[in-house]
Amino acid sequence: MAADGRRAGWARWLRRDWLPRRKWARSLEPLDWVAGGFLLAGLVLVATGLLPRTQAAETVRRVTPLLIFLGSVIILAELTAQAEVFDVVAARLTIWARGKFLALFAMCVVFASVTTAFLNLDTTAVLLTPVMLATAAKAGIPSMPLAMLTVWLANTASLLLPVSNLTNLLAADRVDLAPAEFASRMILPQTASVLATAGCLWLFYWRRRRRGRERYTPPPPHTAGDQVLFWVAAVACAAFVVLVLVGTSLPVSAVICTVPVAGVFLLRAPKALTWRMVPIRLFAFVIGSFLVVGTIARHGLGHLLAGLVGTDPGTAGILRAGALGASLSNLLNNLPSYVAGEAAIVPGNHDQLLGLLIGTNVGPLVTPWASLAIILWYEGCRRSGVKVSWRAFAATGAVTATATLLVSLAALIATAHG
Secondary structure, three states, X not given: OHHHHHHHHHHHHHHHHHHHHHHHHHHOOHHHHHHHHHXXXXXXXXXXXXXXXXXXXXXXXXXXXXXXXXXXXXXXXXHHHHOOHHHHHHHHHHHHHOOEHHHHHHHXXXXXXXXXXXXXXXXXHHHHHHHHHHHHHHHOOOOHHHHHHHHHHHHHOOOOOHHHOHHHHHHHHHHOOOHHHHHHHHHHHHHHHHHHHHHHHHHHHHOHHHHOOOEOOOOOOOOOOOHHHHHHHHXXXXXXXXXXXXXXXXXXXXXXXHHHHHHHHHHHOHHHOOHHHOOXXXXXXXXXXXXXXXXXXXXXXXXXXXXXXXXXXXXXXXXXXHHHHHHHHHHOOHHHHHHHHHHHOXXXXXXXXHHHHHHHHHOOOOOOOOOHHHHXXXXXXXXXXXXXXXXXXXXXXXHHHHHHHHHHHHHHHHHHOO
């Protein structure tokens, strides 16, 4: 009898502790494993001494402002969506297009491109994804055409200004270009990239055979249920835009705008505030990827990349740098890939460095981890119940990345030799 009691006790313990863990493990998605794998690998590299702790601490110090920005802006986007701001904007877009898909497509391309160029590609992925998904729902059309428009242009429209992409900030500092000078240098590659992306979007996702309808019926205007939450969130988003445009740092801008929105939600809708809003997976991926790339760079990656990119400041060097940036970004991630590639380029080869920048910006469209924007975009799709086919994503993304990379590099080369 005592043995039977012990066995029953063990059975209850297994059901209570281990089975939930197995259920939790089954709920993990591929990107969870990727993020966790990068973080675990990074920690192992630090623990074994392959990456000195001083260098690891410096890496964490560098990425901390990035994590503050990303975490804050994701929470801001989530609360703004719950305040129905995105539903109101989506309804207005579909009404302005008057049921014409071409008009809706053009407005969404311009909207996404401007948002990316003047705010940040990660901001576009966070703030614009729910707008586009809500637009699809309002128009009664499939979600994927608008979702893909958002994620592709979040990457390929991020060439114009230093603020458009965190890699741009690093490049502008390296080549010593003010924002206006940077824009004048990159406006032609930016235009070529956006046009090529729009063509691929129409071919793969927006033509009639793909969308299945000739026209759609515009919905009535949308009215938010809680006007206080709506206006506080809307003003906070507008304030974020203004703060970024006047030069306030991204982390400070995001925190300043997120805190009051969260405070109002705490008073009026406290159940909306949950720990699930905190992007733990994203934090793990960013920290882990930087630690891994830093270790590889310390143990020979720099010499390898220097040999691959070469020292030619002309056309051949620009093309090699762009191809290297795109390839390495899809293999690892565009931000640490740019940092590693930048160290391999001769300091005076500014056009070659801009070629690398183009590769790391417009090239990462193939793998789910190629850029933070893709991960943020996927978070928005997952929360909205939109399923992403990674096989189709990779196939169409490979074609689009190749096309945008070639035309953007051609535009850079034309201005370099003009």
